[in-house]
Amino acid sequence: MALIVVIASSRILLVRRASHEDHLINIWATITAVGVMLREPTIARQLERWVPGGLPTIFDVWHWTTVAAWAAGLGLFLLYEYGPVRYRAGFRSAIAFAVAIGAAFLVLSTPARSQGISIADYGGWRYGVYVGLCWALPMAVSPYISRLMLTLWRHTTTQYERVGLFILVIAAVVSGLPVIALPLFAGLGAAGIDTEFIRDGYNLASDWFASGEPQLYIGALFFVAFISPSLRAGAQLMRLRQLRPLWRELTAAAPEVVLVLRWNDRWNRGPAERLNRRHIEIGDAAKVIARYTRPLPIAVEELLTTTIDETERKSMSEVAALVIAAQRLDSGDGSSTAPPNNHRPVAPDVDVLLRFWAPARSLLCSAPSATHGVVSETS
Known part of the structure; x- marks a missing residue:
């Protein structure tokens, strides 16, 4: 029973x-x-x-x-x-x-x-x-x-x-x-x-x-x-919980990618559909934010070279650039109103973002002056 x-x-x-x-x-x-x-x-x-x-x-x-x-x-x-x-x-x-x-x-x-x-x-x-x-x-x-x-x-x-x-x-x-x-x-x-x-x-x-x-x-x-x-x-629910902090930060910088549903529609969506929707919104937000990325400050580049393994350095660098751009867009920094890049950089996929987002934020927090104070421990 x-x-x-x-x-x-x-x-x-x-x-x-x-x-x-x-x-x-x-x-x-x-x-x-x-x-x-x-x-x-x-x-x-x-x-x-x-x-x-x-x-x-x-x-x-x-x-x-x-x-x-x-x-x-x-x-x-x-x-x-x-x-x-x-x-x-x-x-x-x-x-x-x-x-x-x-x-x-x-x-x-x-x-x-x-x-x-x-x-x-x-x-x-x-x-x-x-x-x-x-x-x-x-x-x-x-x-x-x-x-x-x-x-x-x-x-x-x-x-x-x-x-x-x-x-x-x-x-x-x-x-x-x-x-x-x-x-x-x-x-x-x-x-x-x-x-x-x-x-x-x-x-x-x-x-x-x-x-x-x-x-x-x-x-x-x-x-x-x-x-x-x-x-x-x-x-699938565990995966949704893992993705939530990443999704929250990315969609705060690019809220236009979020599909707003009525409460009844949200309740009737199963875990598979919700997880698929979250993957899509994370990917779309990353693509939007990637257009506002800029070259990393020299201090951050040096920190990457000295602390990150060569096999992971490229992914960490891309995610760190996204973290800075997302924080600036979310905070309304003046530089975020500038036209986006003419080139369309390829945003990392969801698994890469999930793996490197928190380490990239920690890395940037160790060099706050290089990021103009956008990234902080409490952000």
Whole structure:
């Protein structure tokens, strides 16, 4: 449970609504995490006193989360099949169907709740209909899953991808066994074939369904698939934090390169898009500032010669010139109003700027008189 909740929370925080697909995956992750938490006896008992009907109602709610999660999953398949515009009608229908199933759960379990027991313990035809409704959406989604699995199999290029896909297929088949076994054994029992094997098979399938283990296994497998994207999003956020001081200084000198977005648009941008935008703005700002660079003062050139390795001297010199020009542009120094250079010097790339910007500022601070006091320790 902890793995699923942690990964779901991480994904929702790191990968916000960057696309329709991300939005649906986050909905699915949220619902699945809630269902898995409600399945835990410790959590369910803590919530029991706050929920009308107690544990039997919580039983209905976390079984409904299975239906709602499959509705979100169906939305993903519809998005894949029909695109970001045409999928909406089918997805709304799936959500409405899921809500109707939730209401039916409460109606079917009313006698069980009045006795303080779950619908699984109550049994009877109501439980049979309950199970059928719970797995109606998975059965509706199965054709899309089969088609998608075949498509993915044809596009797999490595043995690792084929093994991963095979594991997902086996998990889907195993999780569907209670759905097939429960009506099968119930039908055989109703037909008069009442053997010990039939009774044990029915009880095993019923207990497995009531335990919520299929939802747990499917959720765990799919969440494992989200680990890599979540780690990648985390690495992108770390990169954004590393670039922020550099971006702040460069864009202060060339604010025209910054794309100003509304708050809602900024919130809905994922780490990958934000990182790409930051790279672009740093590169554009560096190009603008590079046109205002001047030859380094002799004192700085001498300091570079005596303190910097020859292999890094050129990069350090270019970045130091950019630091001086950026500080002058930001401070409004009179020299910054002069026309830019007619030549267009090539600005260092982002990695070079990130590596040498702080060392270049430190180097210039050790020779403040040479830079006319523009660069200081507190700048």
